[in-house]
Amino acid sequence: MGKGEDNVTIFWQEFGRPDFGLAKSVQQTADGGFIMAGYIGQVIGGPTDAFLIKTGDSGVLDWMKTFGGSGHEEGTCVLQTSDGGYIVGGYQDGTEGRVFYLIRTDADGEALAGWPKTYANNSRDGIYDLCEATEGDGFVFVGSSVSQHFLMAKVGHDGTLLWEKTFQGPGGGWDVAFSIDPSPDGGYIIAGCDGGGSQNVWVARTDALGNLKAGWPKAYGEGVPLSVKNTPDGGFVIAGNAPDAQGDMDAILIKANASGVQSWKKTFTGARNNELDSVDLTADGGIIAVGGTQSYSTVYDQAQLYLTYDIMMVRVDQSGNTLWQKVIGRTPDCLDAAKFVQNLSDGGFILAGGSNAYPMIAKMDRSGNTVSMGKREIKLTVSETSGTIGLGNASLIAGRGAGSLLFLQQLGAFGLDLLLDVLDDPSYEYCTTSGDSSISPSPGTVAEGDSYTVTMTACVTGSGEDRVEFDGSLGMEVESLDGTLALDGTYTVDLTYYPIDLSFVDDVGLTAIDGSLAFSRQAAGSDISELAEVSPSQPLYIDEDGVLMTITSCSLGITGAGDYALGIAGDTELFELEGISGTLTLNVVAPVVGTDPMTPDSGELFIEAADGSSVTVTVILGDVELSIDTDGDGSSDGTLSGTWDDLN
Known part of the structure; x- marks a missing residue:
């Protein structure tokens, strides 16, 4: 633990050794600590369990709970509930294939009676994101339906399915909704990928019952939107990736106004693949987004791509002007990636992901600085212009x-x-x-x-x-x-x-x-x-x-x-x-x-x-x-x- 700009607490914590795993979501809790969800396993390629990790405000472990059987379970999203407990969404691979998976726990991470719950008749894929229902009577999550269409579903506090909605993309392929955010008007905004032919960015606004609003959905070209947030002007911002001319992926940020008209688009290119997995708003009206990049890895092996990821962070103002772009991680042969970000009231932000194949939580100051990770660490501010010598060489x-x-x-x-x-x-x-x-x-x-x-x-x-x-x-x-x-x-x-x-x-x-x-x-x-x-x-x-x-x-x-x-x-x-x-x-x-x-x-x-x-x-x-x-x-x-x- 240390101090960053404006005396903000910063830290970097890894969990799960000697197992491997990845954190997919993190939220600050009412006591100032953090709750994190993801997956953990003992052998790469073997069974995994969903996990729930609670830490204090300095990232020190309070407790860790795992959920699962002999197959694959994964937590992809987490919220603290109004009773002080938690709800985790994700997936379970079993005899019925991959199904929606929900876990509710008490404040100590113990599963409530009757939980976890699965929804085998409704799912084609796992739960990618969830939020509290705007009506206060349950939770709403998104994913893909049995018919491979965009899916949005609501469950009560006891896990009972209240309703589900499906939406078919124009391409006719496998459609997946990756992100949801409650809107100020009581409805929701959801973002996903229309899988017909090529993958296309798809965004929809609904009312509180999941009905599409007039004029929606909207499309924003080729790409995959992995995270969406409403913005104070009534519009929204999405983060994700899009293919470049060389066949690699560029990281993207797209801002649209209240009518869904695109205001601006930022593309973050590199020598290889880049993506932004999560986006949030900063107190000054700007945007913070995090993800992963292969463009700056000091060791790159096409046959072992999972070993060559570093954490990518970008901060832009409300007009899309880049304030900074940073890369952090370890080298050589390390998997470092950020899967989720939440802006915090102290001006810093918390991110969750993986470092060296272990679940990780890190606290940054407003400029993306954190404590030293020790030997073989990478910390780079990406310049607007780049010369012969860079991080990659x-x-x-x-x-x-x-x-x-x-x-x-x-x-x-x-x-x-x-x-x-x-x-x-x-x-x-x-x-x-x-x-x-x-x-x-x-x-x-x-x-x-x-x-x-x-x-x-x-x-x-x-x-x-x-x-x-x-x-x-x-x-x-x-x-x-x-x-x-x-x-x-x-x-x-x-x-x-x-x-x-x-x-x-x-x-x-x-x-x-x-x-x-x-x-x-x-x-x-x-x-x-x-x-x-x-x-x-x-x-x-x-x-x-x-x-x-x-x-x-x-x-x-x-x-x-x-x-x-x-x-x-x-x-x-x-x-x-x-x-x-x-x-x-x-x-x-x-x-x-x-x-x-x-x-x-x-x-x-x-x-x-x-x-x-x-x-x-x-x-x-x-x-x-x-x-x-x-x-x-x-x-x-x-x-x-x-x-x-x-x-x-």
């Missing part, structure tokens, strides 16, 4: 850039250290597990001008996660030498590695190295300083796990004497990455220093694209924070946290 760019510092040192030291070991012991064998390594000609006394070739043939060192297999060769020429080259000796040596044609396979995958590298070392016993250089005329190519990095220019100083320092303040490296346009420039602001190369103590690197977009890598005790300036204005648009090991 910042970790790749930072990882290859930062990782190249250690890689250049290790590559430069590789051939030289092997030469030193063979000089010390002519029978030395680098391949500790299997395979062969050799240096030819066999080195005697090394002198300036000598040339050698290092050859690796199925050379394996280590086992398990530490197993590395080398193949290939590198040429090594002694450009200059002062002193005697020997282990723990005092010497200064300048080497050129060319041609390099070397590959290795480790737990990350295949890395292939080609090109040239100049490497110098000044040694006095254990005191070592090194310099790795790449010339634009002879680039170094590093193809790691299918992504080619081309280092076109580099001057990197390295020191080590028990501790080590990668880079010297002011060192630069120019490189290109396959799939990223233009040349990237890495500047060492402060050297990466420590005692263990995999968990450095401190350092700062700045990587900039030609268009001014950049990522700053700050190292603190083995952890890293990436600060991303995607529009090149010199201020951070978001952060991504993790560990140095993540980058390497």
Whole structure:
């Protein structure tokens, strides 16, 4: 828990471990706490139960109740009832297929006598949303009927079905009503998807008995409306998604006036799928909407789309002008999504959804800020303009850039250290597990001008996660030498590695190295300083796990004497990455220093694209924070946290 803008309480809470699940709805309760509904299970793809979670005003768990049997039950919507208890709507999958599912509980979450209730003869799908009846005598919910039409039904406080209405969309397909909101005139507004041919946005106004009002329903083009709210001007706003030209989904907000005439439409595009699942009104007359996005995920796998969602939040004014758009979540391989939002009287808002495949509730301030989620978190403000470097590629760019510092040192030291070991012991064998390594000609006394070739043939060192297999060769020429080259000796040596044609396979995958590298070392016993250089005329190519990095220019100083320092303040490296346009420039602001190369103590690197977009890598005790300036204005648009090991 923490404090945000205007001293608003903020928090981030996850529930259900070690199970998985998702929260679908949340409401603030009369005591200032929150009630949340969704589903939870033990095995992905296995049975699930509907859950009801009650928390205090800081998100700390008061109690959790589950409802279900051996099949699938899910809670999709929740309300606090006038008696202090709760009602949950959702679905149950059983012998009769998927049916409407309603649960009423007391204030402690215990099901009332005679509940849950199912409505097998009326449903084709689950309950997607519900509200208290405007007449005060029950509840009204929406979904899809047995005949696959829009359905609206009312039940009494005891669950008795009082009436149901169905409406057929013009397309003749499977019609689903996703959202309902009571209107000030005692009627209701409902929004759904007309499934005929293509999916189309469908909105209807009814009276208190569910009868369509004259002139309704209305259609608003292709898309799926997932949430609807009445607005103070007598109109309404809907949130959802709509297809783009590439076949992905864009998030949409549509505002209409009291007559249903569209006032404006906002589309939030991205590299992949985006959607807004829930919308609410803010105290200043604006709109807050939340959902999910795949456009900014640092890891994207078409075969595992459920692993690549982040939370998307947008706030607009009453005219549809974007005040801010933010993305938050965790990386890599995490499911983070917001399914419901409620604006609160303190100026903040509460959202419910999932984080890392666990049910989640989060309190935000008015600007969408919340507490830190710890390592590997993503927080981004989406800019109107976006440059080469953004959230979706910042970790790749930072990882290859930062990782190249250690890689250049290790590559430069590789051939030289092997030469030193063979000089010390002519029978030395680098391949500790299997395979062969050799240096030819066999080195005697090394002198300036000598040339050698290092050859690796199925050379394996280590086992398990530490197993590395080398193949290939590198040429090594002694450009200059002062002193005697020997282990723990005092010497200064300048080497050129060319041609390099070397590959290795480790737990990350295949890395292939080609090109040239100049490497110098000044040694006095254990005191070592090194310099790795790449010339634009002879680039170094590093193809790691299918992504080619081309280092076109580099001057990197390295020191080590028990501790080590990668880079010297002011060192630069120019490189290109396959799939990223233009040349990237890495500047060492402060050297990466420590005692263990995999968990450095401190350092700062700045990587900039030609268009001014950049990522700053700050190292603190083995952890890293990436600060991303995607529009090149010199201020951070978001952060991504993790560990140095993540980058390497």
